[in-house]
Amino acid sequence: MTHQHHSITAVPDLNDRYDLYGAVHKGLRKAGCDLLVRLGATDFDDAAETEEVLGLLRTYLMLAAAHVGHEDDHIHSALAARGVATDTVDHQHDDHREAFEDLEKLARGVETSWPMHRRANGRRLYLAFAAYLAEDLGHMHEEETVTAPALWRQFTDEELLAIELRIVSSLSPEKNMAFMRIMIPAMNPQERAAMLGAMQKGAPPEVFDAVIEFAVRPALNARAFGDLAGRLQIAA
Numbered sequence: 090m091t092h093q094h095h096s097i098t099a100v101p102d103l104n105d106r107y108d109l110y111g112a113v114h115k116g117l118r119k120a121g122c123d124l125l126v127r128l129g130a131t132d133f134d135d136a137a138e139t140e141e142v143l144g145l146l147r148t149y150l151m152l153a154a155a156h157v158g159h160e161d162d163h164i165h166s167a168l169a170a171r172g173v174a175t176d177t178v179d180h181q182h183d184d185h186r187e188a189f190e191d192l193e194k195l196a197r198g199v200e201t202s203w204p205m206h207r208r209a210n211g212r213r214l215y216l217a218f219a220a221y222l223a224e225d226l227g228h229m230h231e232e233e234t235v236t237a238p239a240l241w242r243q244f245t246d247e248e249l250l251a252i253e254l255r256i257v258s259s260l261s262p263e264k265n266m267a268f269m270r271i272m273i274p275a276m277n278p279q280e281r282a283a284m285l286g287a288m289q290k291g292a293p294p295e296v297f298d299a300v301i302e303f304a305v306r307p308a309l310n311a312r313a314f315g316d317l318a319g320r321l322q323i324a325a
């Protein structure tokens with residue numbers, strides 16, 4: 090596939106096709122934007138606050154790196170097997186892996202700096218994260234407007250669902266839970282009910298209950314949880 094220049098506001102319709110990127114990208118966008126705001130508001134002179142925000146950054150970087158790996162291993166390789174080149178998004182993934190290392194170095198810089206340099210290093214981390222996030226937003230847009238249509242041309246919805254299941258089943262329960270925690274509050278009520286409704290039908294009850302208690306309930310406000318409980322017919 091040759092990459093053609095396209096308008097950033099021209100978004101292809103879903104046309105009822107399987108939305109492989111939708112939920113996880115919503116989660117990564119929300120987690121990234123929340124974290125950016127949080128980094129900007131952090132008092133880097135406060136050790137406890139700094140430790141907390143760096144912990145959030147490291148969780149985010151772990152999930153973002155895992156996500157890039159899943160797309161390489163399960164999506165780009167599937168496209169390559171059908172003769173579709175993925176050079177643009179492959180290069181963007183390489184740039185992101187470099188950015189993850191740089192951001193970890195900047196985080197360590199904040200932790201190990203003399204108190205008088207801590208605020209300056211916090212500002213560097215904040216601006217670097219903003220620049221990374223700007224690129225990631227552009228990259229995810231490329232995937233949802235260029236790569237997704239390529240997937241819809243090459244694969245049936247059943248095949249796309251099988252790709253997603255291969256990704257999900259490659260994850261440890263802890264990582265699965267961490268992804269759910271960022272995705273659930275980022276989705277709209279219909280998407281949330283559809284994803285968790287499928288899990289309610291397909292997963293063992295104790296797994297479903299654990300997801301509700303540890304990933305869903307803590308991530309939603311009372312109103313959003315009440316709405317979901319009504320749709321799934323579970324106890325609010």
Ligand SMILES: [Fe+2]
Nearest residue numbers: 157160228232
């Ligand atoms: Fe990606």
